[in-house]
Amino acid sequence: MASDGHPRIAFGAGAPAALSSRSAPSADGGGALGGRACQPEPDDAVVDLATARQVSGIDEVLDAMEQELVGLAPVKTKIREIAALLLVDAERARFGLTAGRPSLHMSFTGDPGTGKTTVALRMADLLKRLGYLERGHLVAVGRDELVGQYVGHTAPKTKEVLKRAMGGVLFIDEAYYLYRADNERDYGQESIEILLQVMENQRDDLVVILAGYKDRMDTFFQANPGMSSRIAHHIHFPGYTLDELEQIGLLMVGQAGYRLSPAAGTTFRDYLGRRSGQPRFANARSVRNAVERARLRHASRLVQQSGAPVSKDDLMRFEPGDFLASRVFHSGSGDAPAT
Amino acid sequence: MRITQGTFSYLPDLSDDEIKAQIQRALGQGWPLSVEFTDDPHPRNTYWDMWGLPMFDLHDAAAVLYEVNECRRAYPRHYIRVNAYDAARGRQTVALSFIVNRPPDEPGFRLDRQETADRRVRYTTHSYATERPAGARYQEAR
Numbered sequence: 228m229a230s231d232g233h234p235r236i237a238f239g240a241g242a243p244a245a246l247s248s249r250s251a252p253s254a255d256g257g258g259a260l261g262g263r264a265c266q267p268e269p270d271d272a273v274v275d276l277a278t279a280r281q282v283s284g285i286d287e288v289l290d291a292m293e294q295e296l297v298g299l300a301p302v303k304t305k306i307r308e309i310a311a312l313l314l315v316d317a318e319r320a321r322f323g324l325t326a327g328r329p330s331l332h333m334s335f336t337g338d339p340g341t342g343k344t345t346v347a348l349r350m351a352d353l354l355k356r357l358g359y360l361e362r363g364h365l366v367a368v369g370r371d372e373l374v375g376q377y378v379g380h381t382a383p384k385t386k387e388v389l390k391r392a393m394g395g396v397l398f399i400d401e402a403y404y405l406y407r408a409d410n411e412r413d414y415g416q417e418s419i420e421i422l423l424q425v426m427e428n429q430r431d432d433l434v435v436i437l438a439g440y441k442d443r444m445d446t447f448f449q450a451n452p453g454m455s456s457r458i459a460h461h462i463h464f465p466g467y468t469l470d471e472l473e474q475i476g477l478l479m480v481g482q483a484g485y486r487l488s489p490a491a492g493t494t495f496r497d498y499l500g501r502r503s504g505q506p507r508f509a510n511a512r513s514v515r516n517a518v519e520r521a522r523l524r525h526a527s528r529l530v531q532q533s534g535a536p537v538s539k540d541d542l543m544r545f546e547p548g549d550f551l552a553s554r555v556f557h558s559g560s561g562d563a564p565a566t
Numbered sequence: 567m568r569i570t571q572g573t574f575s576y577l578p579d580l581s582d583d584e585i586k587a588q589i590q591r592a593l594g595q596g597w598p599l600s601v602e603f604t605d606d607p608h609p610r611n612t613y614w615d616m617w618g619l620p621m622f623d624l625h626d627a628a629a630v631l632y633e634v635n636e637c638r639r640a641y642p643r644h645y646i647r648v649n650a651y652d653a654a655r656g657r658q659t660v661a662l663s664f665i666v667n668r669p670p671d672e673p674g675f676r677l678d679r680q681e682t683a684d685r686r687v688r689y690t691t692h693s694y695a696t697e698r699p700a701g702a703r704y705q706e707a708r
């Protein structure tokens with residue numbers, strides 16, 4: 228191939244005569260679900276939604292979401308609605324009915340550790356299966372990855388990130404840091420403008436999800452109406468109830484190959500109740516951290532009781548002590564004497 | 567005269583869908599890509615201007631096509647090419663290079679013969695486009 232750094236010029240002849248036949252950038256709205264039928268189905272045809280659904284494999288994602296994510300009912304409902312819309316759109320396209328590609332830029336609001344990043348990952352996978360995204364990967368960034376340090380630095384930085392995310396989901400954590408109300412010359416504004424432009428013009432190529440705490444996100448959208456209006460779905464992640472936290476904990480314990488002794492079960496619930504009332508509580512992430520710390524204490528406990536044989540059950544079982552050692556039970560929150 | 571060079575020089579110009587498919591294939595091989603442009607298409611001009619830096623860590627061809635379109639917008643009447651690099655051998659090797667944009671009118675080349683001592687002849691490929699200063703080539707016909 229003539230790609231050795233010395234491009235070759237073929238002088239006229241030889242080369243086929245046909246000249247440029249550049250097509251318009253692909254504007255197909257249909258998904259991979261047989262959306263782009265060359266010939267529309269006749270008006271009296273019927274389509275089989277159940278099969279389309281099965282072929283797409285979305286049920287795997289939706290079921291996994293149902294089983295592996297505790298609570299989050301409003302979020303799950305919204306995701307099912309979006310899946311249904313895309314599925315029906317693909318079938319409509321077979322009859323030549325096109326309402327245009329729906330915009331799926333979203334905002335996820337909620338407290339820390341309520342599952343925003345986790346759901347975004349699943350969303351990316353789902354949108355790929357539905358043919359809405361080509362690749363379905365997730366690129367998670369914060370202000371630092373988007374905004375530069377000096378004049379002329381921001382635009383290439385933001386574009387770089389946008390290009391990396393194309394074909395998938397761009398997840399912007401704590402998006403409100405992009406906007407600084409007190410400084411109108413902040414480079415964040417430039418980044419927002421590029422984002423807006425690409426969210427509008429490259430809608431076929433990526434989905435942008437802005438995430439953050441509810442109140443600050445609301446302020447951000449008020450100050451940036453252009454951003455707010457480009458976001459079709461505002462999804463709020465409610466915090467978890469104690470029962471849900473417990474369920475999440477049990478799920479994590481099970482996934483890690485552990486179990487709780489009956490007494491440890493009670494202690495664990497007690498722990499979660501206390502922890503959730505304390506500062507810097509990060510919902511499911513705090514639960515995960517508690518489980519991680521219990522693993523450490525469990526391991527030390529087994530190592531220290533040297534001599535005694537250790538059974539498989541011992542290796543799997545948390546005891547109350549694995550949680551009781553926590554600061555939560557001792558430190559001076561006052562109302563909670565150590566058990 | 568239609569200039570051809572690079573990997574698909576024997577083919578008619580690729581459509582955007584075909585360009586996208588080639589880019590996706592390159593990405594699939596793990597090759598970074600770059601976009602370059604020039605208004606001096608002389609065969610020995612290997613150093614075209616870079617449209618931004620080579621692009622790493624991309625997943626989807628849309629990102630490269632986005633830059634191609636940005637470049638087309640800025641230089642609608644220039645030659646633009648897409649290169650893909652394969653670093654598998656430990657050095658940056660061009661694996662794929664093809665033209666994705668060209669001026670509507672290409673005046674072509676003239677062969678100059680210079681007679682020197684002992685009836686020897688030196689040949690020069692002269693590009694008509696370069697008779698105008700850089701930046702003013704391939705303008706609308708006046």
Ligand SMILES: Nc1ncnc2c1ncn2[C@@H]1O[C@H](COP(=O)(O)OP(=O)(O)OP(=O)(O)O)[C@@H](O)[C@H]1O
Pocket residue numbers: 295296297298299337338339340341342343344345346400475478509511512515
């Ligand atoms: N509903 C849930 N069921 C089970 N596990 C969950 C659930 N929600 C979150 N988790 C787990 O909690 C941890 C934190 O979740 P995630 O990172 O998605 O939170 P986040 O909302 O993005 O937090 P932050 O705002 O701090 O970025 C993850 O390990 C995730 O697996």
Ligand SMILES: [Mg+2]
Pocket residue numbers: 343344345400
């Ligand atoms: Mg997160």
